[in-house]
Amino acid sequence: MADIEARNAFSNKNYLLAIQIYEQKLKEINKNNIPLSLELYFGYADSLAKSGRLWESLNVYVQCSRIIGKIPLEKLKYTTLTFLDTIISRYSSDATGTPKERPVDDLACSFCLGLLINPVTVQCGHTFCKKCVASRKECTVCNTALGIVGGIPNVRVGNTIRYEPNVMIKTLVEKLWPKELKAANLREQGNALFDKGCIDAALMKYNSALELDPDSHLTLSNRSNALYRLNRCQAALEDADRAVSLQPHWGKGHYRRAVAQAGLGQYEEALLSFALCVALDKYAVSAVKLDVAKVLQKLLATHRKSSIVHQYYHPYYEHLETYTTEEDQFKHILSDKMSPSSEARKIPVLLTRILAEVDRLKNLEFNPPSLKIDLSKADSSDFDCTLCRSTIWKPVTTPCGHSYCWVCLDRCLDYSSSCPLCKTSLADYLTVSQKQMTKFLDRSLRTCLPSLYTCRLLKATVQSADHTLPIFVCTTAFPTVPCILYVFEPRYRLLVRRCVESGTRQFGIAAFDPENKFSEFGTILEIKDWVLKSDGCSILSTVGLQRFRVQSRNERDGYDTAQVEFINDVPIPNHKINELTFLHNTVRRRSEAWFSKMNPGLQNEICRFYGSMPAAEADWHLQTDGPAWVWWLLAILPLGHHLQIGILATTCIEKRLKAINKTFELIEQSERQQDNFVTAGQQTS
Numbered sequence: 153m154a155d156i157e158a159r160n161a162f163s164n165k166n167y168l169l170a171i172q173i174y175e176q177k178l179k180e181i182n183k184n185n186i187p188l189s190l191e192l193y194f195g196y197a198d199s200l201a202k203s204g205r206l207w208e209s210l211n212v213y214v215q216c217s218r219i220i221g222k223i224p225l226e227k228l229k230y231t232t233l234t235f236l237d238t239i240i241s242r243y244s245s246d247a248t249g250t251p252k253e254r255p256v257d258d259l260a261c262s263f264c265l266g267l268l269i270n271p272v273t274v275q276c277g278h279t280f281c282k283k284c285v286a287s288r289k290e291c292t293v294c295n296t297a298l299g300i301v302g303g304i305p306n307v308r309v310g311n312t313i314r315y316e317p318n319v320m321i322k323t324l325v326e327k328l329w330p331k332e333l334k335a336a337n338l339r340e341q342g343n344a345l346f347d348k349g350c351i352d353a354a355l356m357k358y359n360s361a362l363e364l365d366p367d368s369h370l371t372l373s374n375r376s377n378a379l380y381r382l383n384r385c386q387a388a389l390e391d392a393d394r395a396v397s398l399q400p401h402w403g404k405g406h407y408r409r410a411v412a413q414a415g416l417g418q419y420e421e422a423l424l425s426f427a428l429c430v431a432l433d434k435y436a437v438s439a440v441k442l443d444v445a446k447v448l449q450k451l452l453a454t455h456r457k458s459s460i461v462h463q464y465y466h467p468y469y470e471h472l473e474t475y476t477t478e479e480d481q482f483k484h485i486l487s488d489k490m491s492p493s494s495e496a497r498k499i500p501v502l503l504t505r506i507l508a509e510v511d512r513l514k515n516l517e518f519n520p521p522s523l524k525i526d527l528s529k530a531d532s533s534d535f536d537c538t539l540c541r542s543t544i545w546k547p548v549t550t551p552c553g554h555s556y557c558w559v560c561l562d563r564c565l566d567y568s569s570s571c572p573l574c575k576t577s578l579a580d581y582l583t584v585s586q587k588q589m590t591k592f593l594d595r596s597l598r599t600c601l602p603s604l605y606t607c608r609l610l611k612a613t614v615q616s617a618d619h620t621l622p623i624f625v626c627t628t629a630f631p632t633v634p635c636i637l638y639v640f641e642p643r644y645r646l647l648v649r650r651c652v653e654s655g656t657r658q659f660g661i662a663a664f665d666p667e668n669k670f671s672e673f674g675t676i677l678e679i680k681d682w683v684l685k686s687d688g689c690s691i692l693s694t695v696g697l698q699r700f701r702v703q704s705r706n707e708r709d710g711y712d713t714a715q716v717e718f719i720n721d722v723p724i725p726n727h728k729i730n731e732l733t734f735l736h737n738t739v740r741r742r743s744e745a746w747f748s749k750m751n752p753g754l755q756n757e758i759c760r761f762y763g764s765m766p767a768a769e770a771d772w773h774l775q776t777d778g779p780a781w782v783w784w785l786l787a788i789l790p791l792g793h794h795l796q797i798g799i800l801a802t803t804c805i806e807k808r809l810k811a812i813n814k815t816f817e818l819i820e821q822s823e824r825q826q827d828n829f830v831t832a833g834q835q836t837s
Contacts, residue, residue, distance in 0.1 A: 155192060162199055170199040190216060194227050201234040209234070210452070210499045217452045225445050232445045236430050236437050242510050243431035258595040259523050262293050265402050266370045267332050267523065268592070269340070271321040273549040274298055275581075277588030279321060288435070316553040320544075321592050324534060328525050328600075335365035339374060346374070351381050369395040369405060376408040385415035400516060403433030407440060414443070419450045420502055427506045428513060451499070530600035535593070539564065539572060543601075543608045547593040552576040555590060562649055563709075566642035569688050579686035620706060620713040621676075622647045622659045628796045629661045629675040629696045630783035634762055637692040643710035645688060652682055660700060660714065663797060670712060672702050673719075673801040699777065699800060720776040722803045729773055732806055736779070739809050740768055742816050743785050758788055778805040782812065789815055 158173040174196035181192070193216050200209035209231045213223050261268050263284035270282035276296035280288075290297050326333060342357030358375040362368065376391035389412035395405035410425030426444050430436050537544040539560040546558035554573045556564075564572045569579050598605045624644060629635040639648055651659050662674030681693035700716035707713060724732060747755065747765065765781055772779035786799060789812070799811055 155189075155195070158195055158199070162195065162202070165202075167199050167203040171196070171203060174199060190220065197227075198230040201231040204234065204238075206231070206234050206238055207500050207503060210448075210503075213448075213452050214499060222449055222453050225442070225449060228445045228448055232441055232448060233437075235427075235448075236441060236444065239427045239431050239506070239510055240434045240437075242507060243514050244434070257523070258591040259525075259599075262291075263288065264370060264404075265399050266368065267329055267336055268321065268325050269333075269336055270317045271325065271592070272315045273318045273321065273553075273555075273590050273592070274315055275588065277548075277591050279318060279590065279592045282317060285315075315551045318549055318555065318590075318592075319553045320534075320547075320549075320555040321590075324596060327529055327534065328596075329523060332365050332368070332523070335361040335368060335371065338364070339368070339371045342374060342378075346378060351378050354378050355382070367398055369398040369402060372398070373404055373408050376412060380408075380412055380415060383415075385412050388412040389416065400513065401432055403429045403431075403436055406432065407436065410440075410443070410447075414447055419447050423447045423451065423502065424506050424509055427510060431510050431513065451502070525596075525599060527600055532601060532604055535597050535601065535604075543604055544593060544597070545608050545612055547590045547597075548587045549590045549593075550576070550578055551581050552578075555593060558587065558589065561587075563642075563646065565688050566645045569686065582684060582686055582688060620708070621700070621716050622651065622708070623670055623674065623712040623714050624659055624661045624677070625664055625670040625712060626661055628663045628671075628793070628800060629677060629694075630787050630800065631675060631696040631698060631777040632766070632780040633696050633783050633787045635661070635677055635694045635696060636761065637694065638689065639692060640689045645690065646709060647711045648679070648682070648690060648692060651679060658697065660716065662702075663793060669705070670702075671797050673699065673797055674702070674716075675699055675800070676718075696783070701801070719801070719803055721778050721805055724773050724805065728806075732773065732809070735806065735809050735813070736768075736772065739813050739816075740781065742813065743781070746816060746819070762787055773805070778808060782808055785812060790819075791815065 155177065158170045158177070161167070161170040161173060174192060177192055178196065181189075193212055197209045197212040197216075200206075200212065213228070213231065217223050257265070258278075259268075260266060261271075261281045261284055262278060263280050266281075268279060268281055271279045272282045272285055273279045274285065274291060274296070275298075276291050276294050278291050278293050285298065288298055338357050338361035342354040342361065345351075345357060346354035355375065355378045358371055358378060361371045362375070365371065372391045372395040376388045376395065379385075379388035379391060389409065392405060392409035392412050395402070396409055399405055406425045406429040410422045410429060413419075413422035413425060423444065426440050426447065430440060532543060535544050536542070537547075537557045537560055538554075539556050542557075544555065544557050547555050548558050548561055549555045550561070550571050552571050552574050554571055556572070561572070565578065565582065569582060570577055624637070624647060626637065627635075639645055647659060651657055657679040658676055659679075660674050661677050662670040665671045676697040676699075677694040678697050679692055679694050683691040683693075685691070699719045701719050702714045702716055704715040705712065706715075744765070750758075762784060765784055766779075768781060769775060769779055777783070782805075786796065786808075791799070795811075799808055802808060
């Protein structure tokens with residue numbers, strides 16, 4: 153009964169309760185001389201493992217192995233997973249619990265750390281081998297979730313972006329690293345032969361590849377695997393050791409070493425290598441957990457198996473009335489205060505050593521060996537943007553594999569949502585992701601042609617030094633009042649994008665003026681939210697910040713700009729505060745009464761668009777733009793275009809309040825005339 157309760161607690165993930173039940177049951181067994189049931193101890197060990205008490209769990213299994221020899225692999229499932237989780241957690245965080253960041257070589261694949269083969273640039277701007285990234289859920293550098301690569305769907309649902317090989321990077325790889333690329337092709341041929349079972353032929357290809365590129369950790373790893381399959385474990389270990397020395401932060405190298413060590417019977421070393429593999433690559437857990445369980449099984453097993461095993465599996469064991477001395481000894485060992493045996497004491501020592509090695513690797517300075525570049529092979533034309541015909545600047549790559557200057561692509565997408573070269577639709581790309589610079593192209597340009605990079609940087613700096621205010625010619629907006637804009641014109645797409653990318657997130661808005669293109673007075677808007685649609689249009693949620701007056705006008709890339717001066721209200725003299733307070737309160741009451749009489753449906757629409765009427769500030773007379781509720785009211789009052797601009801321009805709060813008061817008088821007069829007209833019509837009829 154207790155066993156069932158413990159299993160139920162375990163199933164419900166109440167591991168502490170399961171431990172308590174198992175320990176109570178074990179005490180009863182020892183006290184009352186009840187026949188043994190190893191399933192109790194297996195359940196106890198699993199509960200300890202799931203609660204994070206790894207060493208105690210392993211100690212229980214050590215004692216069990218003294219009776220039955222090898223622990224069944226399926227019984228080691230939870231202990232194995234807890235061991236691997238402990239390693240991953242230990243490596244991935246520093247002393248403060250912050251996830252550890254690993255520096256990367258932008259010229260190499262961040263998954264395999266080797267030469268880029270069929271390079272694919274994903275939405276975060278990092279580039280990987282197409283084969284490496286196809287089965288991955290997220291970028292190993294920045295943890296950005298990945299979409300679909302080359303038509304191969306990733307595990308992640310809801311992302312329909314398909315990525316093709318990067319044309320410019322592929323050309324650069326072929327030009328800058330021809331020998332290494334030839335060696336990589338030989339390695340791929342060897343891999344194909346290995347998959348067909350032609351191990352000896354594959355080994356020859358690997359040997360040829362290493363003659364061209366002797367420091368390829370990838371080829372050494374593959375040759376190690378081939379040697380292991382040929383039962384040449386010592387040679388396999390030597391290649392794995394070399395791969396690890398070349399790339400100590402590459403998890404697969406440690407995996408090859410672990411497999412070879414296990415083949416040589418070096419189980420403690422193999423467990424250490426498996427641990428380092430998982431520490432470096434958390435996605436390797438599913439691939440190595442069975443291997444780790446087998447190694448643990450070997451380490452836990454003793455050199456002898458007790459005669460009690462026969463009794464344990466005897467169908468009538470529970471009816472036996474005599475117990476062997478060995479059985480009594482076993483019960484004493486497996487008490488709630490289990491005294492660790494010499495075998496059990498080896499486990500904590502080994503685990504302590506493994507954790508120390510994980511810490512050492514975590515603190516090891518990671519300086520990935522950069523791919524050597526023959527600078528004489530680099531040419532400025534290799535980095536030309538096909539749109540502007542200049543050196544590519546802040547390069548970005550589309551899912552179809554074409555690279556452009558960031559600004560050049562944006563300008564094209566303002567007019568069409570297709571790739572400028574191949575006309576592939578980029579609608580999903582625009583919707584799902586914000587563009588990121590292609591790190592490989594930026595790094596290779598800085599490395600290969602530093603003087604050209606510097607010239608391009610200076611040119612871009614001069615272009616961005618324009619401090620004039622961009623003007624969105626549309627309507628009159630007011631300070632503190634929300635303003636929602638639908639942006640569809642290419643010139644205003646560019647304006648908004650530049651505001652967002654510059655970090656200011658601000659621009660001016662002014663009403664159209666037939667003589668001067670836009671009015672003399674306007675309002676600074678701040679972007680609060682930017683929803684980008686698949687067709688390139690966007691919806692802006694903004695709020696008014698401050699009023700301005702235009703000093704001079706200009707244009708930039710199709711949209712208007714202006715030099716402006718900001719305007720504020722004239723301070724209220726002390727002798728007029730009481731008079732203005734009375735006027736303020738009167739207009740406020742009339743405003744509330746007018747709004748309350750409005751149709752409820754219209755009220756809801758106004759509140760949805762502009763929000764509720766702001767409360768009157770206690771210090772409204774000290775505000776540089778006056779009380780916020782006045783601007784909110786001006787946004788919804790039926791005022792003419794020129795009157796709105798005139799009220800926006802005034803720096804006197806008294807004039808604004810009187811203008812609103814006059815508007816209410818006109819509204820009431822109009823309503824009275826309408827009522828009189830209706831009454832007269834009814835009398836006539």
